[in-house]
Amino acid sequence: MEIPEWLNIVLRSLFLVFFLFLLTKWLGKKQLSQLSFFEYVAGITLGSIAAELSTGLERNMLPGIYSMFVWAGIPFIAGLLALKSKKARNFIEGQEVVVIKNGKIQEESLTKEKYTVEELLHLLRKKNVFNIADVEFAVLEANGDLNVMFKKEKQPITPKDLQMEVAPERPPHTVILEGKIMDSGLSASGMTREWLDVELKKRNIALDNVYIGQVDPFGQLVVDIYDDNMQVPQPKDRPMLLSALKKCGADLETFALATEDEKAKEMYSRNAKKIEEIIQKSEHLLRQ
Known part of the structure; x- marks a missing residue:
C-alpha cells in the first residue's frame, strides 16, 4: 500500500526535526546560545537542507543526510580546533578590538572592523554612554558586543568605596508557582x-490565587497574584525594625541625659552611638 503524500511529508518532517535536534545537541550549547558568523551560516544551511528534504518526495533522503552531516561536522571540527589553538580560535571566531582608549576613538580599529562612528555611537547608547570622554576603554568583542569601562571618576559608587560592609547577596527562591507550593524552593530558602x-x-491571599511567589534575599515573601485588581499588602517588617532601632537610640540618649551616674551616662551614650551607626549603614535597606 502506497503511503499518502501528506503522510509522507509529515513523517519526513518529524524525522528531520528529530535529526536536527540530535545534531544541535552534538554541536553543544554554544551553538544555541551564542552563534558565531560561521555557525550562523551553517545553521541556516542545515535548516534549508532539512526543509528541502521534507517536501522533496521525489528525492532520496540519504544524500541530503550526508550533506547535513558535513555541514554540522565542519563547525564541530572548527570548534575543536578553536579549543586547542589560540591562533585557530582567532582565525575562526575573530578577536576583540579596543575601539576607545582613554576617552579617544581608535579610528584605525574602527576602519579595520568596518564600523562607522554612527554605529559605534549607537552601541555606546545601548550601554547608556552618551559622552565618549567618560569612557576609559571600550572593547568590541568577536561576536559584535561592545563592553565599556568608565573612567574611575565616572564609575558608580559602591559600598566598598564608602568602606561599608555588606552581607553577601542571596538569590531569590521561588516557593509558589501557579498556585502550587515548590518544596525545593522552600528548602533552599530555609x-x-x-x-x-x-x-x-x-x-489575606489564597494559595490558588498566587501566580508566583518568591522569598527575596531579605527572607520576605513577594507574590504576584492572578487577580490584578486586588491590592497586595506590602510587608512592614523592615520599616518596623527601623522605627524600633530609632526609638531604642532615642531612649538611650534620654537615659543618658536623665542619669547622674557618670558610668551609666557613658554606657548609654556609647550604645546610642552604636545604634546610630547601625541605622546609618542599614537605613537604605530597611526603608524598602
Missing part, C-alpha cells in the same frame, strides 16, 4: 510550609 501559610494569611 523556610517551611507553616511559615508560608502564615505569610499568606497576613496578606
Whole structure:
C-alpha cells in the first residue's frame, strides 16, 4: 500500500526535526546560545537542507543526510580546533578590538572592523554612554558586543568605596508557582510550609490565587497574584525594625541625659552611638 503524500511529508518532517535536534545537541550549547558568523551560516544551511528534504518526495533522503552531516561536522571540527589553538580560535571566531582608549576613538580599529562612528555611537547608547570622554576603554568583542569601562571618576559608587560592609547577596527562591507550593524552593530558602501559610494569611491571599511567589534575599515573601485588581499588602517588617532601632537610640540618649551616674551616662551614650551607626549603614535597606 502506497503511503499518502501528506503522510509522507509529515513523517519526513518529524524525522528531520528529530535529526536536527540530535545534531544541535552534538554541536553543544554554544551553538544555541551564542552563534558565531560561521555557525550562523551553517545553521541556516542545515535548516534549508532539512526543509528541502521534507517536501522533496521525489528525492532520496540519504544524500541530503550526508550533506547535513558535513555541514554540522565542519563547525564541530572548527570548534575543536578553536579549543586547542589560540591562533585557530582567532582565525575562526575573530578577536576583540579596543575601539576607545582613554576617552579617544581608535579610528584605525574602527576602519579595520568596518564600523562607522554612527554605529559605534549607537552601541555606546545601548550601554547608556552618551559622552565618549567618560569612557576609559571600550572593547568590541568577536561576536559584535561592545563592553565599556568608565573612567574611575565616572564609575558608580559602591559600598566598598564608602568602606561599608555588606552581607553577601542571596538569590531569590521561588516557593509558589501557579498556585502550587515548590518544596525545593522552600528548602533552599530555609523556610517551611507553616511559615508560608502564615505569610499568606497576613496578606489575606489564597494559595490558588498566587501566580508566583518568591522569598527575596531579605527572607520576605513577594507574590504576584492572578487577580490584578486586588491590592497586595506590602510587608512592614523592615520599616518596623527601623522605627524600633530609632526609638531604642532615642531612649538611650534620654537615659543618658536623665542619669547622674557618670558610668551609666557613658554606657548609654556609647550604645546610642552604636545604634546610630547601625541605622546609618542599614537605613537604605530597611526603608524598602
